[in-house]
Amino acid sequence: MPSLLNRYATPLMTGLFLVSLLSGIALFFHWVPSVFHGMHEWLSMVLILPFALHLWKNWRPMTAYARHLPMALSLALSLVAAGLFAVSASQGEGRGGPxxxxxxxxxxxxxxxxxxxxxxxxxxxxxxxxxxxxxxxxxxxxxxxxxxxxxxxxxxxxxxxxxxxxx
Incomplete structure (x- = not known):
């Protein structure tokens, strides 16, 4: 069973990431949000399992990445960007929804x-x-x-x- 999970972790992650990417773009441009909203939310949640399996399968290369500046910098920039969106939305400066x-x-x-x-x-x-x-x-x-x-x-x-x- 672990071999089966390892074999499908990366392909599942890739497929679900592409669905999340395309549905996210559709939502950003307000293209038929009723079609893409549930798809984006639910399949992004499903993406967590293949992501975790992918990390598990590739743990040694990931720890090698973690020892270098690009990984730390990328993670820090991602957290700062997320924080800016969160602060902006909590202060009412965000888009405010539809x-x-x-x-x-x-x-x-x-x-x-x-x-x-x-x-x-x-x-x-x-x-x-x-x-x-x-x-x-x-x-x-x-x-x-x-x-x-x-x-x-x-x-x-x-x-x-x-x-x-x-x-």
Missing amino acids: PQMQLAQTVLAGTPDLAAPLFGRTGAELVEALQAAGFAGAEAGLSLRDIAAASGKTDADLAVALMALSS
């Missing part, structure tokens, strides 16, 4: 007076409708997100209530 999610976040950051025309209502009518829908914390001066939080509800609960108002 445009429709950015739009939803902008609407939820607005007050009832700002958002009300989107739902064919005045600010006061929107506050009343939200209160009737169970958002007891609805007040004109709060953002919609703060209204949801003050009412013990999530942004998703608020979005459902707002969509029900527009139908």
